[in-house]
Each structure stands twice: as structure tokens, then as C-alpha cells.
Amino acid sequence: MKTKTAKRRIAKSQAVKLWQLRLYVMDQTPKSVTAFANLKRFCESHLKGCYRITVIDLVKQPQLAKGDQILATPTVVRMLPKPVRTIIGNLSDIERVLVGLDLRSAD
């Protein structure tokens, strides 16, 4: 299920909560690649060390689309912390990703 895991921890005291993100993509299309790159970059700059990204390729695992109500690709689902949040698109608009992941106030 986990095709690629990026997992880092930082020693800071406030990093108790772990961010679990799922990225749903279709194959290695340019859109998928861009989305993954954008997500990675975003996490590195905002959540360094306390995130985990699971990439799910729906071509290989179509049955997983139903569970998280995936309609669009690419889609990022924030599994943790609760509540579940969803962002669709290739994440090129950083402002919207911040709003989508509810990180605005954190900054």
C-alpha cells in the first residue's frame, strides 16, 4: 500500500503530532508528478520532520478510491490530525493548500 514513505522527525517539543497525508494519483502522469513534488516541498517547508506521505496509485489499487471518496486526481487527504481534510488539484496554489490543510493559523 505504501509505495513511498517519507518520514522524518524533528527534536522540537511541539512536534508531538504526526501529520499523515495520503496522495491519490493516477499513474505517473505529469499531473501526478507535479502534485507529489509540490506536496513534498510544502511539507518540507511547513511540517519538516513530522509528516508522512502515502502515495496511492489508483491504477494499481482502484478499490481504494471508494474509501476516501476520491473523485478527482490528484487528491491529498489529511488523515491525521483529525478532522479529515481534502485538497484536490496539483497543489500549485500554495495559499489554498495552506487553507486546505488548515495550517494558516499555525503560521
Add this chain to the structure above:
Amino acid sequence: MKTNGSKPVSPATQLPKCLTGIQGLDEITGGGLPRGRPTLVCGGAGCGKTLLATEFLVRGAAQFNEPGVLMAFEETEAELKANVASLGFDLVGLVRRKKIAIDFVHIERSEVQESGEYDLEGLFVRLGHAIDSIGAKRVVLDTLEALFASLPNEAILRAELRRLFRWLKDKGVTAVITAERGREQLTRHGLEEYVSDCVILLDHRVYDQIATRHLRVVKYRGALHGTNEFPFLIGDTGISVLPITSLALNHKVSTERIATGIPRLDAMLGGRGFFRGSSILLTGTSGTCKTIIAANFAQAAARRGERVLFFSFEESPNQIIRNMHSIGLRLEPLVKRGLLRFQSARPSLYGLEMHLATMFKEIATFQPHVVIIDPITSLMDSGTASECKGMVTRLIDYLKAGQVTSLFTSLTQGGHALQQSESAMSSLMDSWILLQNFEGNGERNRVLYVLKARGMKHSNQIREFLISDRGIDVVDAYIGPSGVLTGSARAAQNSLEKAAVLASQQEAAQLKREVERKRTALERKISGLRSDYETEAEELRRIAEQVGTSTLMLTTERAASGLLRQADIKVVAHVRNNSRNGKVS
């Protein structure tokens, strides 16, 4: 295999069709929806879009062995299952047997954030996965337009929808897409732009406080279809569309005759009653015994062992049974034996279409030989005139197709012409018996006559009929110089005739006695005369004897005196003496 089913309806050059299994819809579309293409079903809220789509899927899976995928955007799987369970669809079982796959698609706009480009491959993947997992031939998307509310980027959505319909066609599945009715367009978001093969419009209108659903095939590319608005119903077995034009006038006809239960009425109808499978109309004002004649007919049929279905719109079954018992009709044993079934409903209970559908269903389950509708006029109140005529036509067509004899009673309102039936119904009927009350001499009497009886010799006489403890008795009408005499007038006429007969009988008897007396007198006279004669004859004989004796004595005396005188007459006397000797002495 399935395409064969639609072949008789559509020529081979036309596109293959996919039977929906929905009652009536396949007839209107000439064999179902276009196979392998998407069909758009649009309509306002509460029209039955979801139900139509679901039924298409369920019937496909259950009847035609075509598994289906239901992608629901508005209702969850549990909700859907519960909703259609009330219509007798075993969605749960079909899902368990992998005949139907349900996928509930839900996006809450507030929970979704858009960032950059995307496509709807996720939807395609889910749909594709569902189709492949059960080998689906049918797909329902209900209601795709919900996506317009969930996804903010309409440009992407539209592009993706276009791609979706193309993709569905490539997959070769027969799809039904439901959409909300728009203000000026067929659908709110112009989906008809993408689905161009077949569009079905549903509508729910209220007319005169009665709501009726209608279905219309707006467009059907490459196929003939009924273009009218057809009323349809959601009954407890799903949707049934009632196409007026579905039946042509080509019923089989029977030459078998069935008795009416009133022997004299049979006699009026050429001696043998009605034709089986014919439609009979019984009209009359209130209190002319329409129901009684109908019940008689029902009893006669049930006693022959035929099944009779009695729709009553005015009385409850128990009331009819009780009332008929008072005139000697025992219907209860027939009900118990399952030969007679009553269906009572208030006409205002639901609309005309619903009544019709209920009746169709009852007829289909009970399979009666005779159907009685008492009275059809009550039903007429729950619809407009044209609807009513349409309904009666459909009902008669339906019954005739099944060779079911139907008897309709119709109440003629006071003030109307007696021969005017509601909604020109009479032209649809094969036989028409008119019941009437005759007023006069301070009493009312019931008469009946056969106004029309297609295909049989029938009496043209007005007959009076009497209701007694033993049922109906049709009596001879007395037709006098002033018209038909009924009731006590007829009785008076009868006694008058009887008196006349009696009088002439008495006269004859008297004459006979007179003659007898004359004969006796004559005989007496004759015997008197004879005795007179005999007396006279006796007298005569006596005289003759006296004469003989005296002559002899005279002769003897003369001879003696001659002897004394010694006359020469001795010889003569001697001769005389000799000739008489034998007799006298």
C-alpha cells in the same frame, strides 16, 4: 440475445435496444433504451427519477441477467436500499449476489479545497472498478449534477463530464443519468448537451387537487417512439407507465355466451346472455337496482365456477353481501370459496391513474373471468373528462385483451337525458342495458330494456322487473293503448282480463244449462206424447176387440134368427162361419 427481444418492435436497421422491464416504458420506446448509450432522465423534485433509474437497474439484474452499477451522489447505500425495499426490490439480495454494485459518491464542498489542476479520473476509476467487478452492463448515475455543487471549477467539470459520457459509450454500458429539471433548459446544468441519444422527461403536475405523474420521451435518436405525455404511477411494484396507445384494436373474440343470472334477461338477449369478453354497460338513475343486477351477474358467474372481481366504489364488501342477502343472493359462500373477490375503495382515495393501476394489479393477480365495476361514474369524479375516457378505454382494452367480461354500472344524474352516459362511454361498450323508474298511479316501478347488444338478436321490449325475497324477476310488460303498463296498473289490467274470461265462462255455462234444460223438457214432452199415443193405441185395440165381439155376436144372432126364420141364407152363413172359425171361436 437481449437485442432479439426488441427485434419485433424495431426493424433490424435500427439501433439495438435494452429492455428496461418497466411496465409500459418498453412499449413507448419500442423496445427499451438505446443499448450501450447513455440516456438522460430529467424532471423536478419528486418525479421519480431515482426510482426509474433504480428500477431499470434492478429489473435488468433480476430479469435480464444484466448486472448493474448504481453510482449515487445524493443517497447513501443504506438509504437507497431502504427506499426501494418498500417497492419490493430486493436490492440487498442483488448486491449480495453481486448483481448490483452500489457506490455512494459524496463530496462536501466545505471539506474540499481546490489547488491547481485536476481531473475526475478518480470517478472514472471507481466506476470502472465497479463495472469490472461484477461485469456490469447497466450503469446509473444519480444525480450527476450534484457534482456541480461539490466542485467549484465548472470548466474542468464540464470537460470531464463530456469525457465521462464518451467513456461510458466506449465501455458499451447502457447508462441512465438523472438530472434535475432546469428553468429554461431540460436540465439545470445543461447535461442534455452531452447526452444526445435519448432524453426522457418526467413531470409531476397537480390538476384539480389531484397530482399525476407524466412521462415523455423528448428525444430518441434513431428510433421511433411515442411522443405523447403518458401518465405513470409509482405503485408497490415500482413504476408503471400507462400508454393509451399501447393496444391496437385486435383482440381475440369469443362466440361463447354467458348467462346473466336472470333467465328472462337472457331471453331478451337472444336467449343466451352476453358474449364472453364483451363489455356491458348498465345505466340508470339512483335506485334502479344497478348493483343488484350486477350482483346477480356476479353470482351466476361464480356459480359456474368462474372467478369474479367486484370493484365497489360506493359500498363496503360486507354491506353488499348483507344487502344482497335480503333479496336471496348468497354471496358469502362464493367469497369464502375464493370465486368472488370484492375490492372497495373510495374514489377520492387517490387519482384516476392510481385507481387504474390498482385495478390492473388486482386483475393481474386474481385473473378473473368477470370484472364488475360499480359504479364507473364515481371514478369519473377523480379526473378530467378526457382522462376518464382514456382510462375507461385502457381498462376495456386491457380486459378485452384478456377475454375478461366486464360489467360497468353507471349512475345517470337526475336531469340528464337517460341515454347520455358519462364521457361518451357508451360507444366503447358492446351491450347497454338501461334501467329506469316509471312513475304513475302514485307509485314507481322498475323497468329495463336492452338499448344495444352488439352482435346478437335482442328484444326491443320494455320489461318490468320485480325485486322480491327470491331475487329479480322480469315479468311480461303489458303494452296497452296508453303505453306500457307497470305495477298496479299492470295488475289491474291483468284482473280485468281475468274477470272478462270468468264472465264469458259463466255465460257459456249458463247457455249449456239452458240447452240441457230444453233437452230435458223436450224429452219429457216426447215421453208424454208417447204415453198419449200408447193410451190411444190401447183404446183403439180395445175398441177393435169390442167391435169384433159385437160383430160375431151380431152374426151369430142373425144366423140364429135366420135359422129361426128358415131363410135361404144358410149357405152364406155357413161359409162365413167357416172362414171366421179359426180366429173367433
